Amino acid sequence: MALERVHVGPSVGRGGDVVTAVTATGLASPPTAADLMIALAEVADPEIPGISIVDLGIVHRADVTADGRIEVELLPTFIGCPAIDAIRLAASDRLATFGRPVDVSITFEVPWTSERITAGGRRRLRESGFAPPAEPHEVRCPFCDSANVTMDNAFGPTLCRSLFYCRTCRQPFESFKAI
Amino acid sequence: MTTTRAALAASVDPATRAALDELLLSMADDEFVIGFSDSEWTGIAPLLEEDVAMSSLAQDELGHAAALYTLLAEVRADGRDADAIAYDRSPDEYRHARLLDHGRGDWAMTIARRYLYDTADGARLGGLVASSFSPLRELVDKIRREERYHVMHATTWLERLAAREGEPRERLLAALEELAPDAATVVAPLAGEERLVEAGVLAEPMAVLEARWRATITPLFVHLGLPMPPVAAHPDRSRTDHREPFRWLWSEFTSVRRSDAVATW
Numbered sequence: 362m363a364l365e366r367v368h369v370g371p372s373v374g375r376g377g378d379v380v381t382a383v384t385a386t387g388l389a390s391p392p393t394a395a396d397l398m399i400a401l402a403e404v405a406d407p408e409i410p411g412i413s414i415v416d417l418g419i420v421h422r423a424d425v426t427a428d429g430r431i432e433v434e435l436l437p438t439f440i441g442c443p444a445i446d447a448i449r450l451a452a453s454d455r456l457a458t459f460g461r462p463v464d465v466s467i468t469f470e471v472p473w474t475s476e477r478i479t480a481g482g483r484r485r486l487r488e489s490g491f492a493p494p495a496e497p498h499e500v501r502c503p504f505c506d507s508a509n510v511t512m513d514n515a516f517g518p519t520l521c522r523s524l525f526y527c528r529t530c531r532q533p534f535e536s537f538k539a540i
Numbered sequence: 541m542t543t544t545r546a547a548l549a550a551s552v553d554p555a556t557r558a559a560l561d562e563l564l565l566s567m568a569d570d571e572f573v574i575g576f577s578d579s580e581w582t583g584i585a586p587l588l589e590e591d592v593a594m595s596s597l598a599q600d601e602l603g604h605a606a607a608l609y610t611l612l613a614e615v616r617a618d619g620r621d622a623d624a625i626a627y628d629r630s631p632d633e634y635r636h637a638r639l640l641d642h643g644r645g646d647w648a649m650t651i652a653r654r655y656l657y658d659t660a661d662g663a664r665l666g667g668l669v670a671s672s673f674s675p676l677r678e679l680v681d682k683i684r685r686e687e688r689y690h691v692m693h694a695t696t697w698l699e700r701l702a703a704r705e706g707e708p709r710e711r712l713l714a715a716l717e718e719l720a721p722d723a724a725t726v727v728a729p730l731a732g733e734e735r736l737v738e739a740g741v742l743a744e745p746m747a748v749l750e751a752r753w754r755a756t757i758t759p760l761f762v763h764l765g766l767p768m769p770p771v772a773a774h775p776d777r778s779r780t781d782h783r784e785p786f787r788w789l790w791s792e793f794t795s796v797r798r799s800d801a802v803a804t805w
Contacts, residue, residue: 439600439686440600440604440606440607440679440682441599441600441601441602441603441606442603443599469607469675469678469681469682472682472685473682474685513589514589514593515692516589516592516593516689516693517592517596518592520596520599520600520603520686524592538689540685540688540689
């Protein structure tokens with residue numbers, strides 16, 4: 362039975378070519394959960410382009426159902442996060458390249474906590490000038506690693522961030538709230 | 541997922557569902573009304589940091605309200621969505637606590653209201669962390685993590701105003717005096733709550749949660765020399781018969797919706 366390799370989906374521009382094997386019966390072999398996570402790792406946070414939604418631990422579940430649909434559940438960092446719809450649409454767009462029906466929904470089944478941010482995500486946050494989540498007295502400057510910092514405001518420009526000032530390098534910075 | 545949540549809601553027996561409706565509506569309306577009141581400070585708060593803080597608090601509370609209205613819409617399953625519940629009611633149909641009916645007031649009033657609300661809401665959320673209704677339990681678990689920052693903020697400001705003799709303390713005392721009769725309305729008994737306790741939706745009656753709330757705030761009130769809200773029987777109108785400041789707020793927050801109910805924005 363000859364396998365034919367074809368491009369599937371409306372767009373293969375985002376994140377490179379998606380190539381799916383198609384059998385003689387015309388049924389594409391489904392992507393694995395790992396394939397889905399690799400694709401989702403290309404979806405950047407709309408507010409911090411250097412970090413992906415997988416880095417942030419927002420992806421709760423990514424599966425292909427028995428009838429071949431892609432189902433993904435996302436966890437909002439904060440309940441009122443206005444970026445969650447943009448993230449949902451970006452994830453749907455990226456997964457549409459697999460050429461299957463896609464359902465990306467929001468769930469509170471488990472709470473998103475700042476512990477869910479991966480080690481790579483924490484590193485990339487620092488590289489982008491953000492302190493990774495820590496209790497206010499444990500925050501360190503993302504620029505010079507000084508612990509001599511003060512919290513100017515527990516509430517920052519987005520729900521998930523607080524405002525700090527580094528007394529050592531005299532740089533204001535933002536820290537992710539520990540929740 | 542939504543389908544599972546809807547199925548769970550449908551499996552609740554009618555008597556419990558009616559009481560659950562009351563609980564969700566009162567919680568959602570509380571968060572909605574205090575969120576809108578907080579947003580009135582956007583642009584005019586006494587400090588730039590507080591402008592950001594109050595706007596962020598408002599956004600949090602409106603997010604919680606939206607999530608609670610969405611859950612309520614699933615429980616009702618009558619085709620009306622969260623926006624319809626939030627906006628398409630007359631002022632008399634809102635079920636927020638009368639504590640939130642005093643208008644924005646000055647900064648001291650805002651802090652006094654926030655402190656009383658956040659601590660009482662914390663006691664109420666504490667009664668729901670082990671709820672047998674899993675969609676609510678999951679939401680409460682998430683809400684509590686965010687509310688921790690609200691309590692920190694309100695406590696810091698309560699201490700700051702109380703410690704400064706003269707105008708700051710006088711204004712705080714005046715605000716607490718005005719709010720005192722309504723301070724406990726957030727944890728006033730709810731219609732049908734015994735059904736909720738029986739079904740394990742709510743761990744304890746509101747009277748127990750009220751006692752826990754009072755025990756939580758007493759040490760700080762004593763330390764700061766502030767008068768505790770008096771213990772009194774709850775009037776039937778703890779969540780009804782809303783006053784003029786709320787009617788004005790209602791006319792503000794429904795104005796866009798009333799001008800064009802089907803607009804997409």
